[in-house]
Amino acid sequence: xxxxxxxxxxxxxxxxxxxxxxxxxxxxxxxxxxxxxxxxxxxxxxxxxxxxxxxxxxxxxxxxxxxxxxxxxxxxxxxxxxxxxxxxxxxxxxxxxxxxxxx
Amino acid sequence: xxxxxxxxxxxxxxxxxxxxxxxxxxxxxxxxxxxxxxxxxxxxxxxxxxxxxxxxxxxxxxxxxxxxxxxxxxxxxxxxxxxxxxxxxxxxxxxxxxxxxxxxxxxxxxxxxxxxxxxxxxxxxxxxxxxxxxxxxxxxxxxxxxxxxxxxxxxxxxxxxxxxxxx
Numbered sequence: 354x355x356x357x358x359x360x361x362x363x364x365x366x367x368x369x370x371x372x373x374x375x376x377x378x379x380x381x382x383x384x385x386x387x388x389x390x391x392x393x394x395x396x397x398x399x400x401x402x403x404x405x406x407x408x409x410x411x412x413x414x415x416x417x418x419x420x421x422x423x424x425x426x427x428x429x430x431x432x433x434x435x436x437x438x439x440x441x442x443x444x445x446x447x448x449x450x451x452x453x454x455x456x
Numbered sequence: 457x458x459x460x461x462x463x464x465x466x467x468x469x470x471x472x473x474x475x476x477x478x479x480x481x482x483x484x485x486x487x488x489x490x491x492x493x494x495x496x497x498x499x500x501x502x503x504x505x506x507x508x509x510x511x512x513x514x515x516x517x518x519x520x521x522x523x524x525x526x527x528x529x530x531x532x533x534x535x536x537x538x539x540x541x542x543x544x545x546x547x548x549x550x551x552x553x554x555x556x557x558x559x560x561x562x563x564x565x566x567x568x569x570x571x572x573x574x575x576x577x578x579x580x581x582x583x584x585x586x587x588x589x590x591x592x593x594x595x596x597x598x599x600x601x602x603x604x605x606x607x608x609x610x611x612x613x614x615x616x617x618x619x620x621x622x623x
Binding site: 381 | 457458459463464466467470471474477478481482485531532602
């Protein structure tokens with residue numbers, strides 16, 4: 354049981370996940386707008402694609418790795434020793450209870 | 457958004473969806489371009505004009521083709537295919553189109569040209585109707601965009617009257 358506690362939670366905390374999703378959307382849309390305007394003004398489809406590709410790579414670096422910024426609100430689980438003091442209430446099966454009552 | 461794979465998947469999906477939208481808008485932006493191409497064709501010489509053994513008329517022409525198709529090119533244009541057709545009417549066919557010359561224009565820099573050439577493809581009639589025939593020279597072009605729908609248009613130019621006799 355003690356060894357289980359040592360396993361670290363590898364995912365992001367909830368607020369980090371919310372932040373990363375918003376960041377991903379905002380960054381991608383902004384880069385798309387900038388890329389389109391740049392390409393249109395310079396008259397080059399290729400420049401639009403390159404600017405956008407750069408933006409996607411940048412967004413990937415910002416949002417895909419689990420940066421420490423996204424883990425500033427860790428979940429505080431109940432301490433195991435505290436949990437053992439208050440065991441889960443046992444669910445009594447109503448059907449067996451009925452049978453017992455009949456007997 | 458809880459795991460590496462989930463975030464990578466979300467990013468890829470959103471990035472490609474947005475790219476599709478950008479391509480769509482790029483295609484729509486072509487509607488703001490009003491092309492005004494110009495072209496002239498001169499028939500310089502009739503090299504020969506004869507009836508083939510199977511009875512069909514064939515003619516060889518020397519042409520001077522000059523065109524300015526630069527206005528067809530926008531930032532979303534990949535290339536333009538252009539061909540010169542002789543068009544005329546015969547009792548059998550309401551419209552005969554014979555391609556005399558064609559070319560692929562890869563960029564705006566190559567869209568203004570002057571070409572001196574004999575007809576690239578054989579000018580053969582389906583029958584023997586070419587003596588004294590009036591035909592129109594029409595420059596057709598097909599614009600191939602990088603994204604979006606292909607479009608085609610044409611410019612009808614001054615025609616030419618073929619001689620009454622073989623030579």
